[in-house]
Amino acid sequence: MNSAHAQPTVKELVDKMLHATSQVKTLKYNSQISERIDGVLESGTNTTKIQVNPYKVYLNIKGAELLYIKGSNGDKALIKSSSIPYLNISLDPQSSILRRGQHHTIFELGFTYFSTIIDAAIIKAGKDFNQAFKLKGSIQWEGKDCYVVIIDAPDFSFIPYTVKKGENVISIAKKLFVSEYMIVELNPEVKDYYNVVANQQIKVPSVYAKKTVIYINKENFLPVVQMMFDDKGLFAKYEYRNLILNPDFAPEEFTKGYKDYNFW
Numbered sequence: 001m002n003s004a005h006a007q008p009t010v011k012e013l014v015d016k017m018l019h020a021t022s023q024v025k026t027l028k029y030n031s032q033i034s035e036r037i038d039g040v041l042e043s044g045t046n047t048t049k050i051q052v053n054p055y056k057v058y059l060n061i062k063g064a065e066l067l068y069i070k071g072s073n074g075d076k077a078l079i080k081s082s083s084i085p086y087l088n089i090s091l092d093p094q095s096s097i098l099r100r101g102q103h104h105t106i107f108e109l110g111f112t113y114f115s116t117i118i119d120a121a122i123i124k125a126g127k128d129f130n131q132a133f134k135l136k137g138s139i140q141w142e143g144k145d146c147y148v149v150i151i152d153a154p155d156f157s158f159i160p161y162t163v164k165k166g167e168n169v170i171s172i173a174k175k176l177f178v179s180e181y182m183i184v185e186l187n188p189e190v191k192d193y194y195n196v197v198a199n200q201q202i203k204v205p206s207v208y209a210k211k212t213v214i215y216i217n218k219e220n221f222l223p224v225v226q227m228m229f230d231d232k233g234l235f236a237k238y239e240y241r242n243l244i245l246n247p248d249f250a251p252e253e254f255t256k257g258y259k260d261y262n263f264w
Helices: 010-022 112-132 169-176 180-186
Strands: 026-037 040-051 056-061 064-069 077-080 088-091 133-141 144-152 158-162 201-205 211-217 223-230 233-245
Touching: 010 112, 010 133, 010 144, 010 211, 112 133, 112 144, 144 223, 169 180, 169 201, 180 201
Parallel strands: none
Antiparallel strands: 026 040, 026 233, 040 056, 056 064, 064 077, 077 088, 133 144, 144 211, 158 201, 211 223, 223 233
């Protein structure tokens, strides 16, 4: 067999994926998002532009627009509603208003956050990597050839956790590499991401997902489809359509006065 066409091992493939995500400087894509919210799988789409460093984001969600530039506008996101004319609103990206009805904030857009979750899964798997990570052949998705990788965590469960002084749901989730939304969902007494106190007993997932399915583009090795399952089934699915890797954005594309935007 010609070695140039030999299928990589799953370890080689995951390493290539992580390297590819680390090389992303800018991204433009249309995302198809499905997330389980209050027991119901909700779907939506948006157009996204990202500059990784310094962090800048533009989002268009059915006519509503968001612009965030790290360190600008009091470190708040500028929002143009699709329903309220002549008004821009500045909001904390971590606020409950911007978080409503979705698992993540604008800081988890792109591939960086997903890569940290995969890094954590690799560490947890340890010497059992080849039992946890499996290469399940190839698939055609959106006209692109992709590898299919599945990560299984059969020990997925919900375990007790004692909140430490100064912690909130966001910091706990980051420390444990689990879903902050799932923590809130698991604990009815926790009304939002900041509604916990020291010594409070809560439940947290033992790992991010019971099963993760990834489609890795064979050309650029980016994880263009990500599906996460818990004990109830599909928890979240993210698809990166019409992806442009490392486009050269004009500086004005991250300003509210850009010609294609409708900020007031």
